[in-house]
Amino acid sequence: MSKFFYNVAINIPLRQAFTYHLNYEIPLGRRVEVKFGSTKKVGIVIEQLINSEIDTKPIQKVLDDISVFSVSELKILKWASDYYFHPIGEVLNSFLPTNLRQIKNNLDFAEIEENEITYFKRVKFENKLNAQQLKAFRFLKLLKGFKPVLLYGVTGSGKTEVYLRCVQENLLKNRSILVLAPEISLIPQLENRFKNIFGGLVGIYHSKMTINARYKSWKKFRNGNLKVMIGTRSAVMMPAPKLGLIVIDEEHDTSYKQQDGFKFSARDIALKRAQILKIPIILGSATPSLRTLKLVDEDKFEVTKLTKRVTQKNPPKFTILDINSADMVSGLAKNSLDVISEILKKNKQVLIFINRRGFAPQFVCSYCNWKAMCSSCDSSLVFHHQVERLICHRCDSSFGIPRKCPSCSKEQLSYIGTGTEQLENTLNNYFPNIPIYRMDRDSTKKVGSLEKILSEIQSSKAGIIIGTQMLIKGHDFPNLQLVIAVDVDQGITSLNTCAVEEMGQQLIQVAGRAGRSDGQANVIVQSRYFNDQNLLQLKSGNYLNFANSLMRERKAMSQPPYYFEATINASSSNAQNNIDMLNFAKKFIDHNKCLVIGPMPAIKSKVRGSYHHHILIQANTRALLNKILSHVVNSLDEDKSKISRKARWGINVDPTEF
Incomplete structure (x- = not known):
């Protein structure tokens, strides 16, 4: 009897696939049941081999009649595994x-009803494109093959209207479209x-949906019943039969980078997907990342610009206070109040x-300086008034509010600093008849x-909106006339090298929510560093x-995007184990070819009882960095001294957090 040999990716933390055999041939991308040790696991067939030099176990069962990933999708995922130095099984999973x-569970497409819309017909849009939008659309419409294009558009310039026209052009050719957004809060809009334009052809995919709802969207996009998929970073590899266009909205946003587990960038995987499929990709932003602007300067990305608001109104005026x-009240200066x-007297929003x-x-004791800290992390506990709890924002541990100081037993406990809840409470007292909307997690x-x-x-006139970064991008508040940051x-004092860039992006984005209807808006930026050069640059808008x-x-x-960075991360319940492991890893790095810093504690140095350290590697080319990382990873995987097993370790390529 003939044997067919297959490499199967299994969801385990090992950087390899495992060879199994079957007595008949199956396509790549199929889910299979295999025995791994004494347990049964789900695997995905990623490669067929001519023969095997080792004894192999049989595939127990082919689970589905159709592949979960196509050959081209497997190619992209293998690239991601190699680029990010992450186990292939965990990447696919x-x-x-x-x-x-x-x-x-089995993949059964028979459960899905056929979509009634077989052929898409051109629709009539309510809003006409202005001259700049029309020029951008005509440019994008003519793109063929792999063409990354930055759609730079100031806030309120109508980038979404251009997206919609590009989507229609692809639907007319019976192609699918993937639209990525960085935050779940942007999905509803x-x-x-x-x-409103494309009706039942549009689906969504994000982590706040139920498991079954996500699965339904995945299947419908997979078999072509949905043609337009809008999702967050987890949607970047949504399978589609005829993908014709990828749109990355707010391409600059660091939320596209996964910070735990498989530390991938959805932006970069989307670019690789477009390259392999030979399709256009649009990166839209009013505040493009420095990486993207550098690629534009090098003519690796093309660019089309929308430099004016659709309403032709003036952008808001910046004031640095x-x-x-x-005199401060809950973080607000008296002048700001x-x-x-x-x-508010003008019936406008703030x-x-x-x-x-x-x-x-x-939350502190003013007598002995005791401070409420998380017992599992190195972070302060945050006082949440609404639920009367002290909560760790790293591990979500929750504690009751003590009446006396646990250290000195004095009843001199108080809080320091301001959060969204406190601002809501204070402003309710100042403006009792004004509606206040708080938008945070x-x-x-x-x-x-x-x-x-x-x-x-949207339906209110006068009002105060309080929120975190989830409200600063993409939202349109027509009655908004004042923004206070x-x-x-x-952002100025942070040790994170990305902090200044992010601060600039946030201030421009939040300012862009205001004055879209009348052009009379103002932005007040409260700061103790009012002469900071970066703030002064941003003042012009x-x-x-x-x-x-x-x-x-x-x-x-010699910082990114002109140099390339990665970190080797280590975590364990013992900080010294991290340091020992990272010092061992440094032995495999040629220090003459790159800059190596560390070991050093991560900014979040302890989370859920585990200490976190890293070493930073900086190289002047991407190829050199990958070569260095490859050598380190192979050396650590082959380590027979077991020093590398003292801590859990992994690689973070292009880190945005340290």
Whole structure:
């Protein structure tokens, strides 16, 4: 009897596939049941071999009649495994619906009803494109093959209208379209815009959906019943029979980078997918990442620009408010409160941006300086007034509020700092008859709560909107006339090399929510560093000037995007084990070819009882960095001294957090 040999990827933390055999031939991408040790596991067939030099176990069962990943999709996922130095089984599992990670479930397309819309007919759009939009659309319409294009458009310039036209052109050719958004909070607005035009051809995919709802979307996009899929980073490898276009909205956003487990960038995987499929990809942003701007400068990306708002109204005016000697109330300067009052009298809305949820970030004893800390992490417990708990924002551990200091037993406990809850409470007292809308992770936990808040904001006149970064991108608040940015100084003082870039992007994005209808908006940036050069650059509201200045600085200092970085991360319950393991890893790095820093504690140095350390590697070319990492990974995998097993370790390529 003939034997057919296959390499099978299994969801385990080993950087290899495993060879099994079957007495008949099957296509690649099929899910199979295999024995691994004494257990049965789901595997995915990724390669067929001519023969095997080792004894192999048989594949127990072929689970489905159809492949979960196509040959081209497997090629992309293998690239991702190699590029990020992550086990292939875990990479494939990351993009497999939860239902299909279990042996008991089968992929059955017979359950899906056929879509009634067989042929798409051109629709009539309500909004006509202006001259700049029309020029951008005509440029994008003519793209063929792999063409990365930056659609640079100032906030309010109508990038989504251009997306919609490009989507229609692909639907007319019976092609599928993948639209990525960085935050779940942006999905409802995009979904409404797209469904108003394309109806039942549009689906969504993100982590707040139920497991079954995600699985249904995955299957419908897989077999072509859905043609337009809008999703967050987990949707980047959604299988589609005829993918014709990928759109990455807010391409600059660091939320596209997964920070735990398989540390991939959805932006970069999308680019690789477009390259392998030879299709166009549009990267849209009002505040493009420095990486993208560098690729534009090098003519590796093309660019088309929307430099004016659709309404032709002026962008908001920036004011930097020195708060060093200001009277402060819950993080707001008295001057800011006075301006808020004036705006509310005009029946207009105010948005207060503070990237810190909860009531106060620290809970302390004023007598002995005791501070409430998480017992499993090295972080302060955040006081949450609404639920009367002290909560760790790293591990979500929750504790009751002590009446006396646990250290000195004095009743002199208080809180320090400001969060979204405190601002809501304070402003309710100042403006008792004004509706206040708080938008953060806590207020949007319930299903439908986000949509409800957005709907109420749209229908109200005077009002105050308080929120974290989830509200600063993509939302349109027509009655908004004032934006106040609170606590931006952490972007100036942070040790994170990406902090200044992110601060600039956030300020331009949050400012862009205001003044879209009348052009009379103002932005107040509260800061103790009112003479900071980066803030002064942003004061003009011209992001590209700020970005170009920052790029010159980065180039002079040999920092990304002109140099390439990766970290080797280690975690264990013993900090010394991390240090020993990382010092061992350094022995396999040629220090003459790159810069190596560390071992050093991560900024989040302890999470859920585990200590985290890393070494930073910086090389002047991508090829050199990959070569260095490959040698280190192979050496650690082959380590017979077992030093590398003292800690859990992994690679983070192109890190955005340290």
